[in-house]
Amino acid sequence: xxxxxxxxxxxxxxxxxxxxxxxxxxxxxxxxxxxxxxxxxxxxxxxxxxxxxxxxxxxxxxxxxxxxxxxxxxxxxxxxxxxx
Amino acid sequence: xxxxxxxxxxxxxxxxxxxxxxxxxxxxxxxxxxxxxxxxxxxxxxxxxxxxxxxxxxxxxxxxxxxxxxxxxxxxxxxxxxxxxxxxxxxxxxxxxxxxxxxxxxxxxxxxxxxxxxxxxxxxxxxxxxxxxxxxxxxxxxxxxxxxxxxxxxxxxxxxxxxxxxxxxxxxxxxxxxxxxxxxxxxxxxxxxxxxxxxxxxxxxxxxxxxxxxxxxxxxxxxxxxxxxxxxxxxxxxxxxxxxxxxxxxxxxxxxxxxxxxxxxxxxxxxxxxxxxxxxxxxxxxxxxxxxxxxxxxxxxxxxxxxxxxxxxxxxxxxxxxxxxxxxxxxxxxxxxxxxxxxxxxxxxxxxxxxxxxxxxxxxxxxxxxxxxxxxxxxxxxxxxxxxxxxxxxxxxxxxxxxxxxxxxxxxxxxxxxxxxxxxxxxxxxxxxxxxxxxxxxxxxxxxxxxxxxxxxxxxxxxx
Numbered sequence: 001x002x003x004x005x006x007x008x009x010x011x012x013x014x015x016x017x018x019x020x021x022x023x024x025x026x027x028x029x030x031x032x033x034x035x036x037x038x039x040x041x042x043x044x045x046x047x048x049x050x051x052x053x054x055x056x057x058x059x060x061x062x063x064x065x066x067x068x069x070x071x072x073x074x075x076x077x078x079x080x081x082x083x084x
Numbered sequence: 085x086x087x088x089x090x091x092x093x094x095x096x097x098x099x100x101x102x103x104x105x106x107x108x109x110x111x112x113x114x115x116x117x118x119x120x121x122x123x124x125x126x127x128x129x130x131x132x133x134x135x136x137x138x139x140x141x142x143x144x145x146x147x148x149x150x151x152x153x154x155x156x157x158x159x160x161x162x163x164x165x166x167x168x169x170x171x172x173x174x175x176x177x178x179x180x181x182x183x184x185x186x187x188x189x190x191x192x193x194x195x196x197x198x199x200x201x202x203x204x205x206x207x208x209x210x211x212x213x214x215x216x217x218x219x220x221x222x223x224x225x226x227x228x229x230x231x232x233x234x235x236x237x238x239x240x241x242x243x244x245x246x247x248x249x250x251x252x253x254x255x256x257x258x259x260x261x262x263x264x265x266x267x268x269x270x271x272x273x274x275x276x277x278x279x280x281x282x283x284x285x286x287x288x289x290x291x292x293x294x295x296x297x298x299x300x301x302x303x304x305x306x307x308x309x310x311x312x313x314x315x316x317x318x319x320x321x322x323x324x325x326x327x328x329x330x331x332x333x334x335x336x337x338x339x340x341x342x343x344x345x346x347x348x349x350x351x352x353x354x355x356x357x358x359x360x361x362x363x364x365x366x367x368x369x370x371x372x373x374x375x376x377x378x379x380x381x382x383x384x385x386x387x388x389x390x391x392x393x394x395x396x397x398x399x400x401x402x403x404x405x406x407x408x409x410x411x412x413x414x415x416x417x418x419x420x421x422x423x424x425x426x427x428x429x430x431x432x433x434x435x436x437x438x439x440x441x442x443x444x445x446x447x448x449x450x451x452x453x454x455x456x457x458x459x460x461x462x463x464x465x466x467x468x469x470x471x472x473x474x475x476x477x478x479x480x481x482x483x484x485x486x487x488x489x490x491x492x493x494x495x496x497x498x499x500x501x502x503x504x505x506x507x508x509x510x511x512x513x514x515x516x517x518x519x520x521x522x523x524x525x526x527x528x529x530x531x532x533x534x535x536x537x538x539x540x541x542x543x544x545x546x547x548x
Contacts, residue, residue, distance in 0.1 A: 026177075027178060027179075033313070033326055033327055033330065034327045034330065034331070034505050034506050034507045035309065035327065035330035035331055035333075035334050035501075035505070035506050035507070036309065036313065036326075036330060037236075037239070037241065037500045038241060038309070038330075038334050038497060038500045038501045039241060039242075039308050039309040039310075039330075039333060039334060039337055039367075039368035039369075039370055039371060039497070040241075040242060040308070040309030040310050040312075040313055040330070040368075041107055041241070041242035041243065041310075043105075043106055043107040043177055043242075043243070044106065044107055044108060044242055044310055044313075044445070045102070045106045045107075045108040045109075045442070045443060045444060045445055045446045045447075046307070046310045046311075046313065046314040046411050046412075046443045046444075046445055047310075047313055047314065047317065047443075048314075048317065048439070048442040048443050050313070050314075050316070050317030050318075051317075052323055056429065056430055056431055057322065057323045058320050058321065058322055058323060058429060058430075058431065059313075059316045059317055059320070059321050059322075059323055059325070059326055060317060060320050060431055060433075061317050061318060061320070061419070061433055061439075063433055063434070063436065064320060064431045064432065064433040065431070065432055065433070066430060066431045066432060
């Protein structure tokens with residue numbers, strides 16, 4: 001999709017949850033955050049859907065957004081299905 | 085590997101999927117399912133006690149060998165029950181059964197041996213309390229040997245401890261929660277605010293980034309690794325911030341598993357008082373339960389008064405009701421401060437009160453419902469009748485299952501804690517966190533043993 005179409009979307013549609021730079025799979029997080037499995041868990045409710053941003057190198061809420069948003073393949077189709 | 089169903093989902097769809105995509109909810113389904121089945125059986129004159137087998141006191145190896153031989157079918161059925169329940173959960177969460185099944189076989193067998201060791205009549209003489217044995221054994225094995233990757237699927241510390249806490253609710257009269265909850269919340273609020281303040285302002289004074297300071301502060305003040313990871317996401321911390329906090333939480337949590345029960349024992353603290361101190365000053369649920377369960381084994385020794393259950397009950401009130409349930413509020417408040425007061429991190433987010441619910445530790449709901457269900461089942465019974473029927477037929481089997489879940493957890497703590505894999509924390513974060521630990525332990529001791537001592541002591545007294 002082109003950049004103008006992406007920026008016209010609502011912040012929710014451009015959030016980290018739909019971004020290809022965002023890694024929030026719990027098993028991936030447990031592998032990349034040392035010690036998370038010892039007294040915590042990637043599958044815990046307290047984590048919500050947070051994940052790692054490979055652009056900013058930060059651990060972010062899935063509801064965050066920024067200018068570097070790049071839509072993850074498959075999200076558009078899923079959003080359209082949800083809307084219909 | 086299978087993908088977690090929650091990943092990529094949005095909005096309402098995500099809310100529904102969470103019911104099967106988070107360990108918290110699976111702990112509720114499994115724990116409450118067992119409580120409901122137990123209550124139905126009890127109402128019909130039956131019980132779960134056949135399958136909820138536990139090792140009994142023994143003096144010689146022949147005796148313990150005979151126990152296992154005589155009850156082999158019951159242990160096999162218990163193993164099958166846990167395997168099916170936990171297997172369905174981990175499969176839905178995205179793990180491979182081909183890895184989980186052999187891993188759980190190992191976890192169950194070693195847990196059974198540790199549980200049996202704890203039933204040795206000389207165990208307390210040699211400090212062979214099951215939580216400590218499980219932890220030390222796990223730490224030694226994981227740090228001296230390289231464990232096969234498939235074993236990791238069966239080492240789910242948080243899942244086991246949450247399932248155990250839901251089952252713990254069955255032995256927790258609801259009136260006790262109503263009576264003691266406000267005091268626990270008050271004591272926890274004082275300690276949490278002071279500890280967070282000490283860690284946060286020490287960290288900022290030492291020149292650390294405010295987001296790292298907040299992640300460290302919540303890890304020390306609220307709920308350890310879970311607190312750190314929740315606030316790291318809420319404030320948009322750097323990738324390396326949460327691992328630093330996690331390293332410090334793990335280090336101090338393991339120190340406190342040994343320190344708090346043995347210092348409490350040396351001071352002769354009643355079980356309820358020691359449990360409150362552990363609940364105030366431990367950093368993680370699993371670590372605190374290991375310490376509290378260890379102390380319950382000290383009841384009656386060397387003049388230690390109070391019921392064995394009181395240390396675990398006081399701990400749960402302090403840690404789970406007093407501290408854990410507030411993590412969403414901490415995350416929301418800190419996310420607002422981060423976005424409005426601190427320097428930008430290049431990312432935008434809007435404060436959302438829905439965060440309080442999203443991050444709420446849902447297993448607490450299961451704990452409360454379990455307490456209500458068993459309290460309703462016992463409604464109208466005299467204390468004597470409760471002790472004669474409800475305790476052996478309904479509560480004791482659920483306590484047995486709870487102890488199994490906790491033993492799986494304690495073993496998993498050691499086996500997942502590989503010290504060389506942890507991030508390097510650095511001197512400044514260590515100083516800031518340690519300042520909070522010192523204040524927390526002293527303040528927790530004063531509040532538990534002086535300010536609210538009558539209250540916590542009363543909790544541990546047997547009913548007349």
